[in-house]
Amino acid sequence: MSQEELIVEAPAPVPRRDVFAGRHDGSVLPVTGRFTRDSFDELLIWAGERKASDITFQTNEFVKAEIGSEIVRITQRPLTNDEMEDLVRYVYQTHGPGMVQAGYDLDPSHEVRIHGRQMRYRVNVTGIRIPQSTGYQITVRTLPSRPIPLADLNVEPEIIQNMRPAQGMVLVTGPTGSGKSTLLSSLVGDIVSKPNANEKVLEYSSPIEYVYDGIVDPSASVAQTEVGRHLRPHDGDGADTQESLYAYAVRNALRRKPTIILIGEARDKATIAGCVEAALTGHLVYSTTHVIGVPETLRRLVQPFPAEAKRAVGYDIMQSLRMVVTQLLFPRIGGGRVACREFMIFDSATRNAFLGKDPDDWPALARKMMLGKRAVSRTLSESTYLAYREGLLSQEHWHARVRADREAA
Missing domain, CATH: 3.30.450.90 (Beta-Lactamase)
Structure with a gap:
């Protein structure tokens, strides 16, 4: 079945509220004399x-x-x-x-x-x-001073329903400037602001972007640590790499009995391994990575590991994975930007389908399962089509995304 046939069958869109900037009015800041x-x-x-x-x-x-x-x-x-x-x-x-x-x-x-x-x-x-x-x-x-309310981001109900598993790893992915931190902070903010949340959240980022002051329920706590500034290994000599800092952050979190661990970025072998270990030992781990699409995210997770270790490490990664969400921002008709998302929910049946395959085959399997609706998921082609139907996105940008997805297949 083609991308176009799939996206025509997509459900009717839900009206969106835009939290991003509209078109600039052309004004400039008047400054007299020297710029001080x-x-x-x-x-x-x-x-x-x-x-x-x-x-x-x-x-x-x-x-x-x-x-x-x-x-x-x-x-x-x-x-x-x-x-x-x-x-x-x-x-x-x-x-x-x-x-x-x-x-x-x-x-x-x-x-x-x-x-x-x-x-x-x-x-x-x-x-x-x-x-x-x-x-x-x-x-x-x-x-920003605090997370944007989740309701203002028009997040798909499938993502909301699966954003707080009992344990495991949830990844929000996309390129720089795609709103990964915005989405992730809104998800965490919604969780800790609920009455009787009973959450202990430890965040490790560089820098800390959103803060949760004033929105956390009395039954919850959020502690935010800037790696390299508030925390570094005991033998750090000022030359610590981001890999060593984030890997140490995960180890630090495991000593503090959190319910949720938020790692700013999982981009290297040590940090990915640390996130997986934390997820497999009963914690919920949120993180981000700079990659586009669910299939490419699966490739990136196993890529840093040597060939002889990929199958064993891949098994642990898949056992820990609960959800992958990719977000991209597109120019909105009339000015501003609109967020479109690709996602896949990794329930037990979906994880078992991947565990039966070699990790090198995961990206192709993910595409097949998403296109065949064999998992709770949505592709970027489908998401951009919905935005096009709502009059938010041009046909040109929708078709460009469809072509990009075909080229990646």
């Missing part, structure tokens, strides 16, 4: 009111922001290298420009207080080439 540190904070607040995501400050360039899936100018003029150098000192320290000139990039955080609220930002400073010298690029991303 106060101008920097004012611009962050101004851009946040328009739901800007990435904001880019760059020597000899207008400040630009991504608003509603478009990159737009938000200042009246470019910034000079002297102004950029002062901003680097502001977001880092006095010696920040010297470090950049020496070839280092900087990853500070930044906070702005407005109307009694503390706004948090993730910052990267990197040196760039300018004529006859070295300039600066500062990339700023807003760190």
Whole structure:
């Protein structure tokens, strides 16, 4: 059966509420005179009111922001290298420009207080080439104050019904900027805010993005740890890799009797193995990985392990897996973005189907099961078709996704 035949049979769509930015109104922040540190904070607040995501400050360039899936100018003029150098000192320290000139990039955080609220930002400073010298690029991303209510994300009922298994591993996947952390924090936020939640959640991330202050039920607790800052191995000498830090984080979690463990990213052998061990010992583990699609996620999980260990490790991975969700953001008709998701629920029957196959054959089996409706699942082709039927997504983007899924098969 073709992709088109499958997606025509998809159920009627549920009306969506959009939480992403709409089209930019074309306005810019007026700044008189030198662009100062106060101008920097004012611009962050101004851009946040328009739901800007990435904001880019760059020597000899207008400040630009991504608003509603478009990159737009938000200042009246470019910034000079002297102004950029002062901003680097502001977001880092006095010696920040010297470090950049020496070839280092900087990853500070930044906070702005407005109307009694503390706004948090993730910052990267990197040196760039300018004529006859070295300039600066500062990339700023807003760190939201609390998770978006799950009801506002239009999450499929199958995902909601399976988001809190008794134990196991749940993965949210997608490329950078696809809203993985947003979706995952909303799932966890919904769980810990329920009356009598009785949850002890340990999160390990770098950096911490969403925080749960003020929404956690009295019967639950959430402890958030920034790996490398709040936690590192006892013998750490400042040269710890992300692999060693996250693997150590999992071991730390197992000493603290949590009900839920949230690992910021499972991308290497040690961290994947740690997540699987935690899931198999009675915990619920949530994590993310930078990959598109359920089949490719299964491939990525076993890929880091040597060939001789894949079958044994694959058995443990499949025994622990409960759900994989991939999310992509597409340009919305009329401006803004719309989230489309691919997912598969790994109940006992589905896991048994995979356990009978070699891990190298899992991606092909996943595609076959999803297309044949042999598992509770939905493909990205189906999801984009539903968005197209609702008038949210262009036919061009729907067809492009169908072609991409065919090429991956």
